[in-house]
Amino acid sequence: MPKKENFTSIFLFFLIFTIIIFAVSKFGFLSLPTSILQKALSPLAGSVFSAFNFFSNENNSAIAKLSDQNSALAKKIINEEILKKENSALADQFATTSVRSQTLLAAKIVGAPSFIPGVSNPQSLIIDKGTKDNIKIGNAVIYKDNLVGKITQSNLYFSKVTLITNPYFSATVKTLRTQAQGVIKGEGGKKIILDNVLQSDDIKVSDVILTKGDQDMKGIGIPPDLIVGKLISVAKKPSNLFQKGEVSSLLDFSNLLTVFVIKY
Amino acid sequence: MWFFVILILVSVLLQVSVTTIPLVLLLFLNAVVVAKKTWIFPIAFLTGLALDILLLNPLGETSLFFVIFLFIILLYDKKFDIQTLPFVFLASFIGSFVYFIAFQISNIFVQSLISAAVATSSFYLLIQLNTFNIKGKARFNEA
Numbered sequence: 303m304p305k306k307e308n309f310t311s312i313f314l315f316f317l318i319f320t321i322i323i324f325a326v327s328k329f330g331f332l333s334l335p336t337s338i339l340q341k342a343l344s345p346l347a348g349s350v351f352s353a354f355n356f357f358s359n360e361n362n363s364a365i366a367k368l369s370d371q372n373s374a375l376a377k378k379i380i381n382e383e384i385l386k387k388e389n390s391a392l393a394d395q396f397a398t399t400s401v402r403s404q405t406l407l408a409a410k411i412v413g414a415p416s417f418i419p420g421v422s423n424p425q426s427l428i429i430d431k432g433t434k435d436n437i438k439i440g441n442a443v444i445y446k447d448n449l450v451g452k453i454t455q456s457n458l459y460f461s462k463v464t465l466i467t468n469p470y471f472s473a474t475v476k477t478l479r480t481q482a483q484g485v486i487k488g489e490g491g492k493k494i495i496l497d498n499v500l501q502s503d504d505i506k507v508s509d510v511i512l513t514k515g516d517q518d519m520k521g522i523g524i525p526p527d528l529i530v531g532k533l534i535s536v537a538k539k540p541s542n543l544f545q546k547g548e549v550s551s552l553l554d555f556s557n558l559l560t561v562f563v564i565k566y
Numbered sequence: 567m568w569f570f571v572i573l574i575l576v577s578v579l580l581q582v583s584v585t586t587i588p589l590v591l592l593l594f595l596n597a598v599v600v601a602k603k604t605w606i607f608p609i610a611f612l613t614g615l616a617l618d619i620l621l622l623n624p625l626g627e628t629s630l631f632f633v634i635f636l637f638i639i640l641l642y643d644k645k646f647d648i649q650t651l652p653f654v655f656l657a658s659f660i661g662s663f664v665y666f667i668a669f670q671i672s673n674i675f676v677q678s679l680i681s682a683a684v685a686t687s688s689f690y691l692l693i694q695l696n697t698f699n700i701k702g703k704a705r706f707n708e709a
Contacts, residue, residue, distance in 0.1 A: 320611060320629045321626070323625055346579055416584070416586060417676075418585070419585050425586065
């Protein structure tokens with residue numbers, strides 16, 4: 303029988319060493335070497351992601367086309383509704399609309415780990431744009447007017463996007479039809495939970511859910527009127543304080559290759 | 567050894583770009599159960615750093631998890647026989663479960679079960695190949 307090695311001293315050495323690195327990294331002292339190393343290693347990860355995406359997209363091209371058409375139609379309906387409301391507001395000499403001065407920065411997805419690749423939704427994305435490109439934590443990420451998520455971590459060259467389906471994502475929203483307000487929360491799967499909708503508010507299945515707008519004075523945050531998805535179920539119980547619902551995004555996050563970061 | 571390094575590289579690439587299943591953790595679990603050597607600590611430490619860099623986690627987070635996890639596995643080796651399928655299944659399930667909580671990954675229970683199945687199957691494969699002379703110890707010599 304082979305003699306067992308004494309591993310406690312080696313464990314303690316690496317434990318202390320790791321804790322030191324962790325502490326130094328938490329204070330941001332290692333951000334530059336980390337960014338450079340990531341820049342050097344990311345082409346490999348990006349290639350693996352692209353290869354997987356290529357094979358999973360091949361089977362879903364017809365579905366992807368239909369999904370794109372659905373998304374485009376939803377966008378048209380929303381634009382029409384917004385236009386109607388603007389006209390009505392102007393006619394009544396009430397609200398005025400302001401054109402948002404926003405610039406979109408295209409970012410390539412280099413990593414999107416999901417439970418079962420190509421089947422389940424990823425929880426976060428790694429994109430190839432970082433603080434060097436003026437990206438800030440909290441910036442909204444979109445694709446064709448659909449909200450994808452927000453930036454939660456960023457270094458010099460790369461950023462992490464927490465998707466709207468992630469349980470750690472939440473945002474205030476409204477319905478397009480009745481302007482009923484609520485809060486969306488990711489659930490981990492493909493669905494998103496709509497909560498905190500007042501019992502008196504009118505919401506129904508197939509209502510389009512838009513962002514309410516949650517930006518700070520610097521413009522960082524989620525702008526209003528971005529598409530979150532469609533309401534697919536409503537749970538209204540008189541005993542509950544709020545109504546609940548399930549929202550499905552119009553996007554298939556597992557097939558995205560490029561997204562756009564809203565910079566101000 | 568080269569085979570192990572290639573496996574680590576492939577697992578790291580898959581884990582950072584394609585799947586949330588902790589393939590690297592499962593690989594190290596199999597390695598420590600089979601080899602029971604301390605050289606796994608520096609490799610786990612470096613691989614953890616690579617994962618942190620590519621997944622934009624705070625540097626050292628994954629290394630810390632790996633080092634502590636492997637230490638616990640080796641501690642068990644002092645009292646119990648760890649080269650058994652039930653141990654690998656339980657260790658991979660609990661390890662993955664804690665990993666998913668620590669790194670805020672959803673669908674914890676299902677993913678942990680799948681991880682445990684992956685780890686146990688790969689350990690079973692190692693036993694069948696019998697490269698490390700563990701067939702008898704893992705109680706597979708009856709067949």
